[in-house]
Amino acid sequence: MSEVAGRRHQISLPQWATLPVVVGGFIVMAWIIIGLTVPLWAPYDPTMLAGRRFVPPGAEHWLGTDALGRDVFTRTLYGVRHSLPIAAAVIASAVVIGCTLGAIAGFVGGIVDEAIMRLVDVTLSFPAILLAMAVTAALGPGLANAAIAMIIVWWPIYARLMRAQVLAVREREHVEAAIASGATPSRVLFKHILPLCWSPIIVNATMDFGQVILLAASLSFIGLGAVPPTPEWGQMISDGALHFYRWWIAAGPGIAILTIVLGFNFLGDGLRDYLDPRSP
Amino acid sequence: MKPHFTGLLAGVAALAASSTFMLPAFAQEQPLVIARNLEINSLDPHRAFCDTCQIYLSATYQGLVKLGPDEKSVVPALATEWTANENQTQFTFKLAPDAVFSDGSPVEAKDVKWTFERLKNVKGDPSFMMAGVQSIETPDDKTVVINMESPNSEFMGILAAPYVGIINSDVAMENGASAGEDAATADQAETWFLANSAGSGPYVLQTYRPDDELRFVRNENFWQDSPPIGEIVIDQVADAVSQAQMLQSGQADIAMQVDPDTASTINSPDIVIETVPSYNFIYVVFSPGAEANQVPLDLEVRQALAYAIDYQGIIDFTVGGEGKMQASPIPNGFPGTEGLPMPEENLEKAKELLASKGLDKGFSIDATVASMNVYGVDLALLMQKVQQDLSRINVTVNIQPVASAVWREQIVKPGIPFSARFYAPDYYGSAQYVQFFGMIPDSWWERNAGGQGKVDVVNQREVELLEKALSSSGEAMEQAYHEIALEMIKDRIIVPVVSPNLVLAYRNDIEGVRYSACCNLPLAEISRK
Numbered sequence: 001m002s003e004v005a006g007r008r009h010q011i012s013l014p015q016w017a018t019l020p021v022v023v024g025g026f027i028v029m030a031w032i033i034i035g036l037t038v039p040l041w042a043p044y045d046p047t048m049l050a051g052r053r054f055v056p057p058g059a060e061h062w063l064g065t066d067a068l069g070r071d072v073f074t075r076t077l078y079g080v081r082h083s084l085p086i087a088a089a090v091i092a093s094a095v096v097i098g099c100t101l102g103a104i105a106g107f108v109g110g111i112v113d114e115a116i117m118r119l120v121d122v123t124l125s126f127p128a129i130l131l132a133m134a135v136t137a138a139l140g141p142g143l144a145n146a147a148i149a150m151i152i153v154w155w156p157i158y159a160r161l162m163r164a165q166v167l168a169v170r171e172r173e174h175v176e177a178a179i180a181s182g183a184t185p186s187r188v189l190f191k192h193i194l195p196l197c198w199s200p201i202i203v204n205a206t207m208d209f210g211q212v213i214l215l216a217a218s219l220s221f222i223g224l225g226a227v228p229p230t231p232e233w234g235q236m237i238s239d240g241a242l243h244f245y246r247w248w249i250a251a252g253p254g255i256a257i258l259t260i261v262l263g264f265n266f267l268g269d270g271l272r273d274y275l276d277p278r279s280p
Numbered sequence: 281m282k283p284h285f286t287g288l289l290a291g292v293a294a295l296a297a298s299s300t301f302m303l304p305a306f307a308q309e310q311p312l313v314i315a316r317n318l319e320i321n322s323l324d325p326h327r328a329f330c331d332t333c334q335i336y337l338s339a340t341y342q343g344l345v346k347l348g349p350d351e352k353s354v355v356p357a358l359a360t361e362w363t364a365n366e367n368q369t370q371f372t373f374k375l376a377p378d379a380v381f382s383d384g385s386p387v388e389a390k391d392v393k394w395t396f397e398r399l400k401n402v403k404g405d406p407s408f409m410m411a412g413v414q415s416i417e418t419p420d421d422k423t424v425v426i427n428m429e430s431p432n433s434e435f436m437g438i439l440a441a442p443y444v445g446i447i448n449s450d451v452a453m454e455n456g457a458s459a460g461e462d463a464a465t466a467d468q469a470e471t472w473f474l475a476n477s478a479g480s481g482p483y484v485l486q487t488y489r490p491d492d493e494l495r496f497v498r499n500e501n502f503w504q505d506s507p508p509i510g511e512i513v514i515d516q517v518a519d520a521v522s523q524a525q526m527l528q529s530g531q532a533d534i535a536m537q538v539d540p541d542t543a544s545t546i547n548s549p550d551i552v553i554e555t556v557p558s559y560n561f562i563y564v565v566f567s568p569g570a571e572a573n574q575v576p577l578d579l580e581v582r583q584a585l586a587y588a589i590d591y592q593g594i595i596d597f598t599v600g601g602e603g604k605m606q607a608s609p610i611p612n613g614f615p616g617t618e619g620l621p622m623p624e625e626n627l628e629k630a631k632e633l634l635a636s637k638g639l640d641k642g643f644s645i646d647a648t649v650a651s652m653n654v655y656g657v658d659l660a661l662l663m664q665k666v667q668q669d670l671s672r673i674n675v676t677v678n679i680q681p682v683a684s685a686v687w688r689e690q691i692v693k694p695g696i697p698f699s700a701r702f703y704a705p706d707y708y709g710s711a712q713y714v715q716f717f718g719m720i721p722d723s724w725w726e727r728n729a730g731g732q733g734k735v736d737v738v739n740q741r742e743v744e745l746l747e748k749a750l751s752s753s754g755e756a757m758e759q760a761y762h763e764i765a766l767e768m769i770k771d772r773i774i775v776p777v778v779s780p781n782l783v784l785a786y787r788n789d790i791e792g793v794r795y796s797a798c799c800n801l802p803l804a805e806i807s808r809k
Contacts, residue, residue, distance in 0.1 A: 047667075047668070048668055048671075049668060053596075053597055053600075054541070067541075067597065067658075067661055068597055068661065068664055068665055068668070069597070140680075141680060141681065141682075223651050223681055227678075227679055227680055227681065228660050228661075228663070228664050228667075228679045228681065229664045229667060229668075229679070239661075241519070241521070242519060242520070242521065242653075242658060242661075243521070243541065243542075244521040244525075244542075245521070245542070245545040
């Protein structure tokens with residue numbers, strides 16, 4: 001018995017489970033669970049009247065009510081159902097587009113590399129918020145259009161990252177050996193190069209989740225993202241700014257953005273320490 | 281050190297003493313800052329049509345007459361006397377002999393004729409005011425005779441509107457303005473008017489920077505009593521909270537669009553807050569001719585939607601109860617509005633009407649609104665309240681906030697199925713509302729709600745009644761406008777939802793701030809204590 005107990009004490013957390021990863025993961029998981037289940041238990045309808053307008057936080061309305069008497073707490077919880085999917089869609093699309101083009105540029109080289117990387121340079125030369133605003137203004141307000149704008153802003157980051165990885169890995173000896181042994185270019189790329197390129201992409205994508213949520217909220221704040229009455233955090237902060245002296249209207253979504261961005265940053269930081277220990 | 285210190289003290293004391301004596305005059309020369317959302321579509325008097333335009337035009341131009349202090353009667357301005365023939369088809373004006381424009385040149389009959397012809401021919405938003413003017417004669421330099429096609433009992437009221445101010449025709453023509461029948465295309469002066477005024481008003485335009493500021497300086501050649509304040513700046517401040525903050529910090533002397541909710545949070549002894557009833561109103565509007573309509577917005581559907589609106593709730597939620605209902609597009613208190621039935625919320629009737637059209641399962645309707653706060657009402661917020669109301673009869677309102685300039689384009693083409701907008705009177709008289717909101721041929725809303733002729737929304741009865749109202753006076757006129765108002769209610773194209781009280785917020789060293797039914801804020805009456 002004592003031997004078994006002794007062994008139990010020796011069980012340690014996996015190497016990746018550092019404190020930031022655990023805290024970040026917990027926050028993110030909590031928000032994901034809220035997003036999936038909130039319609040089942042939310043106290044009020046997020047778009048309908050829930051009480052008098054401008055009720056300060058209290059027992060009935062934990063985060064008060066807004067100008068239309070909607071419950072700010074309910075709307076804050078529902079907000080994650082807009083922010084997380086949009087962040088996931090933007091990151092997934094940006095990773096797919098960026099990594100594909102980056103891998104092609106790095107692997108093929110020559111004029112293809114030049115063409116893709118100049119496009120990347122041009123896109124990256126615009127400040128992200130400005131480019132996103134221009135694209136959204138052209139397409140019209142709405143979360144879907146904001147997502148398209150953000151994909152346009154984000155893919156070049158992954159293209160550049162993936163190209164750098166491919167360039168580094170293809171110089172390694174095992175790749176040269178594969179080429180020497182007659183492997184086809186696609187086999188070299190998919191079997192010998194790409195599997196070694198994913199770590200920084202994953203770390204970056206995790207960190208970018210928070211940034212995408214912030215940008216989406218910024219676009220909604222300036223009226224180019226979610227349209228009313230969508231309970232989107234940026235939109236809600238914008239409503240709160242109209243009624244500045246009722247601090248609680250913006251406080252709920254503000255805290256929500258803070259926690260979720262912090263969660264993703266912790267998670268990304270921890271993953272980087274584990275997957276990419278060379279980075280500072 | 282000591283002698284220096286004493287000298288310094290003496291200097292400060294002398295400066296303080298001298299500034300005490302100089303204070304009143306010095307204070308009037310300090311620029312007066314007004315915080316306001318400018319929202320200007322043009323500064324050309326004949327193309328401009330906005331609330332700030334009313335302030336601007338009434339400060340820089342003068343009409344033949346102006347609205348009296350009672351907000352109803354007309355009193356002399358450029359014209360010292362006038363007569364009308366018995367059936368109100370001919371009006372004769374005598375111009376003030378000493379009236380001069382800001383460049384010092386005299387105001388003459390030819391300027392009046394040119395101005396009115398340009399207003400009519402340039403076909404801008406306020407051109408409807410000259411509808412019915414047949415000819416203008418100028419027997420001498422100081423006499424103007426205006427002949428109407430048909431009687432117009434309200435013509436004198438129209439002449440008090442800020443858009444009918446007299447322009448210095450020589451200066452305007454030198455800069456590309458035209459009054460000919462082809463003025464709509466031949467006139468090239470709109471850009472010039474963005475940087476220059478050419479009137480005889482108490483102020484002249486110094487600079488206009490879109491979305492930044494509108495700056496006036498005193499007209500040094502003003503032929504009547506010079507205005508007290510030498511320089512006035514209207515600073516672009518979009519939202520009520522920022523306006524209130526500027527007022528509290530002393531950066532602004534007057535805040536013009538503070539809503540009652542924000543006003544209730546201001547607790548400074550230096551700030552005066554007055555809440556007064558206004559003739560301004562916010563309405564929702566249905567456009568059966570808009571391309572994006574998913575179901576035909578015919579009369580029964582419009583009636584159903586109007587019945588589903590919680591009018592009292594809108595007043596409570598948008599202006600914290602500081603407003604009142606309005607029956608028709610003619611504001612409460614104007615001729616013909618006494619005893620009109622107030623809008624009614626009746627969900628059962630709404631559902632019945634939709635069921636009769638086979639729409640009991642509901643439908644979706646696009647609602648594009650300008651993202652702006654007018655008279656303390658945030659239009660997008662108002663639309664969200666309407667959205668909540670209409671969801672009770674299964675109607676889904678898709679709100680799309682856009683910039684006001686975009687709204688102005690979209691309402692013309694492709695049209696906007698459902699929207700919200702606002703209006704402030706240009707003079708005391710009901711005809712302006714019929715000519716702008718009525719379903720009479722070529723009115724602003726007949727054109728835009730009908731999709732530029734795509735759907736026939738004309739109400740012939742309103743055409744006949746307007747003719748009757750314009751050719752009568754007294755009770756007969758009131759009765760005609762009353763019947764027109766009832767017809768406009770029945771049309772259910774324009775549905776007024778709230779007439780908000782106006783919040784006048786200003787620092788306590790300012791006096792003369794008042795709401796005017798034609799001109800919004802008469803700048804020349806403002807002074808420092």
